[in-house]
Amino acid sequence: MNLELVDKHRETLQKAVQALHNRTFFAYYPENPSPEVYGETADKEGREKYKNFLNNKFTELLQQGEKAWAGQEESPYEQQSLGVKYPFFEPDTLISRAEEAYHQWRKVKPADRAAILVEALENLKSRFFEIAYATMHTTGQAYMMSFQASGPHAADRALEAIAAGYEEQTRFPESTEWEKPMGKYNLKLNKTWKAVPKGVALVIGCSTFPTWNTVPGMFASLVTGNPVIVKPHPKAVLPIAIVVAEVQKVLQANNLNPNICQLGVDADDRLITKELAENPKVKLIDYTGGTEFGNYVESLPGKTTFTEKTGVNSIIIDSVDDLDKVVQNLAFSVTLYSGQMCTAPQNFFVPETGIKVGGETVPYEEVVEKVAGAVTALVNNPKAAPHILGAIQNPATAERVKSASSVKGREVLSSCDFENPMFANARTCTPVIYEVDATEKESYSRELFGPVVLIIKTKNTDQSIELAKEMAMNFGAISCGAYTTDPAVKEKIMDEMGLAGTPVSFNLTGGIYVNQNASFSDFHVTGGNPAGNASFTNPEFVIKRFTWVGFREPVMG
């Protein structure tokens, strides 16, 4: 049907499939928000467009007949309502429309679906700046992260899902002639196979990464033929609403039902996620958020679920070449977006006997001081700090950071309010650091979301590894950073954290951080521990969204 679009995007899709397998650096959407890349006026226009959304109804969606208008977003920078209202639909309405759209969308060939979805991403590119401002003022991310994470990085993750889904659905022939020698004659069958999509898909978004964590599941379900209902977090709707609107426009332009991809927001007085999730018509659920709700989602019978819940991420410090560079790198990692990332490190394991630095032993206490010193230097740097810390999305996070009273340990560095020079009302806080003994397991056995660092004093690196592994296996982990100059220790960490399903970044210094995660190269939450099984993007992420069904018939004549 969409021959033109298929031609138009064939090369992009092929490149993306190849990149999945090379796993070398690949980025289709430029991450630099510079005028040379996106045009002189792109930023200014994006900002204006964002402002035009404020205190208005969001009317871009092609969904008809809303029951009400709802919206409760609030800027963490301005601590006031955005005033954007979105059309509200009853869960039953969303699901029956999705069911209807399913029977159209499932019949579109995988190659056509992929082309339509790439077209939507291409159109989205012109809206990265609007999305960036929408992301800033819903999540509290700083400008650069808002642009990159919600714009190009999210679009790359979406492209990755499209590519993986396209590849998996076309990995087996559509038809073949099967001819079996039977001695006196040959038995001939015509065989065909279909990748049958599972049905209505629900994608449940989170408040901190409203597009980055939503588009992979959304595009993965779409490319495999499933209609999608995107249920954003009520506090972070606008960035993903723009994405859904762009997908709907391309669907309509290709004479397809825009309800193939719907936005389903909560009403102001009624949260609809559970109603949607429990509906037997909903077969696929992607979820990002807290562990408790994530476990509920995973427990629902008859659903295929993809989750990204919480984790307890560790840093293991054994031996380093240059301690200053190491603590600077770590200080950035815990300060970035005030620790509100699923990949942010929390538990720093440091041996009580100290660590080796270029062959010399540096005592434990000095390591602790250096970490605290690096964080202090960073948050006191007025040129850097506001662009790294951003603001705090949820008031509860700020509360937690300022009164982490449940941690049994010494406060090494207190959190303080941080004045943002651009936004006088910004909700902010800087990282707090506690020192905790390895025996105080309860204190470090859970995620303390936000900029909270626990330095855990261990007997030695073996114990550090053992505890980091135990935390990951029991409570989940999405990232791990390790510093060692000893190949045997490195090997051991790889082996033990590998068993805990946790990716490890070794010896990071300079401009690369444990929090970062590259599309087309780094697998993300692959299912080896309780942090979830989102699995961006390995084959599992897409093949569980459809069923192979075969048909056969004797060859006539």
Place this chain on the structure above:
Amino acid sequence: MNLELVDKHRETLQKAVQALHNRTFFAYYPENPSPEVYGETADKEGREKYKNFLNNKFTELLQQGEKAWAGQEESPYEQQSLGVKYPFFEPDTLISRAEEAYHQWRKVKPADRAAILVEALENLKSRFFEIAYATMHTTGQAYMMSFQASGPHAADRALEAIAAGYEEQTRFPESTEWEKPMGKYNLKLNKTWKAVPKGVALVIGCSTFPTWNTVPGMFASLVTGNPVIVKPHPKAVLPIAIVVAEVQKVLQANNLNPNICQLGVDADDRLITKELAENPKVKLIDYTGGTEFGNYVESLPGKTTFTEKTGVNSIIIDSVDDLDKVVQNLAFSVTLYSGQMCTAPQNFFVPETGIKVGGETVPYEEVVEKVAGAVTALVNNPKAAPHILGAIQNPATAERVKSASSVKGREVLSSCDFENPMFANARTCTPVIYEVDATEKESYSRELFGPVVLIIKTKNTDQSIELAKEMAMNFGAISCGAYTTDPAVKEKIMDEMGLAGTPVSFNLTGGIYVNQNASFSDFHVTGGNPAGNASFTNPEFVIKRFTWVGFREPVMG
């Protein structure tokens, strides 16, 4: 480590991977038990070896220190005990040995693991005849099916699993250099990835296909680095015990712990399956058998499960060219191994208005009579019938067939004892046929395991399709046969049964039957309905057995 073996089996593995993707006819192990293929004396020797097992301890396993000897197999042909005793181990012993073996096996490269497993299959080839007799006298299958299903067909399914597992684990690079342009410099990371196996795997066998249904999961878990405990059905141990012994021998010959693959039989007075399944160390479970126990297996938290439960398979008759050929084909399908196959058809949907035969309408009643007539002719053919029917594995099945009193309908054809000329004591019965009205849904909404056929009188083909789909979606289906000369009806059946995740064979006549399922071509139980998600062998069958974990480190210098 096993360079020689890797070289030896490279071509086999490559051919198998290619066959997976071509899905044209491919069989690595010849299905014809003829002397030209397997040698003049192979059958005779196999029979003798089988006889030597009887009333003896099975001492081929390399597992040490058994707690007791146990065995309760009984020949359905002779209705007497085989007297074979197997070493019994406590579940805790099996699991702690598997855990220990895990840490050796997981470190063996996928290519080496694949080569070791292909070597085991190659050695197994010389034992196909023993296995055939062992299968006959545990399952009641006739000789030819025993040989084919338990020998070459099972080995092909095992090879398929090895090939798929090898391919999926090597689809992404082991390592790569990731280089990101940062403007003034390039950021360089060395990245590596590991496919980390999930842990101890349990494979729970069934009584009717002790190797065919066990080896796919067993070899899939092994090739992906997981140690396996095979828990056979207590009534069908010998065929799979021989397979496990052959795997253990190859492991030992390659200086590996034979406990990488263990046989764990029930004690005579204690069934150990639940104890094994519920142990938190067990991460993967493959299961074939009844729905109730299968649902229990699927409900266990923290496990990845692959199931083949029961289903209600349908035949939809709309229009045919030659009714005699059709009913002959169907008569064979319901008679083959007395209907004790997961792919055997049960519910025949026939419109009350009759069907079109070569353009002429044949009344409903005549279709029913023809089906019954064809079954009668087949079971009364002394040259064919014993070789098709075999014997009844479980006395409860014979009971059910002879007194299917819960079916509300007219008995069209009674089941009768059938005298097997070779085995005077064989437990046998021939197919029973009932005529049931479409309104009597309760009668046909469940699997009546064994040779039970229900002819369901529908309003028209649309209703036939609707009911077949409903049965599959609600109660599962593993196969479906459909007869139509109308392309629009065919299209509709493909669409509707596709949504029910059920493969359809159209217009089968002659020497190919709906029950048959070809390795390397037909996907089997792919998860689209409640019959299970075994998914022989699409990528899902292997990738869920390991986790991708990545490691990265800045490039030095």
